[in-house]
Amino acid sequence: MTESPSFAYSVLNRLYEYYDSHGIAAKLAEPDDEAPYASLLIRFEEIGSRNDAALLEISFIPGLEEAEKEGVYLLQTFAVLRDQTAPDSYGVLLDECARLNLTLPIGAFGVTESGGTLYFKHNAMFRSDWLEGESGLQQLDRMNGLVLHQLHQFMDQLADKA
Template sequence: MNCRNDILMLLQACQRLYETVGIPGRLAESAEDTAYSSLVLSFDAIGRFNRSVKTELNRIPGLEAEQEGIHILQIFASSLDLNRNDRESEPSYPPDLYRTVNRLNVSLPLGAFGLMEDEAVLFYKLNVLLDLKQDLGWNTQLIDRNIGLLLHIHDVFIDTLEEVATGKLSYDSAISRLRLP
């Protein structure tokens, strides 16, 4: 098999897994103009405010050792849409948001939050090292565990990050609430 087919089969297996528990997914297969397939999943009821977190799973092209069957799968989550409809100018973010994200990232076991300023999106990115010499079930379970970690991290931190992003909570208060070192 080739890399594209292996990854596509893995994404299809993940889609089936999540659909069995009521989480619909949308698979976008690679085409001539895209280098990779991706799976988009949306998880609801995250955090105190029951928000949705959209994730996209795709491989990072060019970083794999294909002959060894090693590939990196990126799990990218659009964590918070920071675009407010009442803005007439370019978005600006409180310095406390950057400081809080940086401090939090040092404490996270895997992955990191970041800010795409032009799109006004706070994101979380996690990379998973796949071994396509293992069977499909093994890699699917590995991805599922990492998505579980992603959802747990969001459940614990996303509400506080939103309060910092909107200026309702200071850096010091956020660090204290999150009990970060």
């Protein structure tokens, strides 16, 4: 991302303002050395029967300048559900994620090989004209609602395996 506000940054900023106006705590994280792209961070509490928390990180995938010239943007939603899992649980958790992923309407659960981080990830491709208006923000919110619904629905099941 360049020093001047990009289209992707302006969409994240508008989405931040949208959530802020609806009383949903969010933070717009500026690019830095660790993450050279802006992201919108939204923390949700009370997920599943254990009342777990999840932090959604929403960002546009950087480095796609050619696509952006054509008005195409790739948005990623990412949430770490567990920083680590027990090494002996890795295989069972990986199998459970694969089984669940067959039924999900969007995104996928996964487990990193190193450290066993349990995560959810969703990528979506958008045209810039679709993202420009208020209806674009509402559609992004609905997509985030579906992500949150899936976290509510499957967090306990996955946490039991972790």
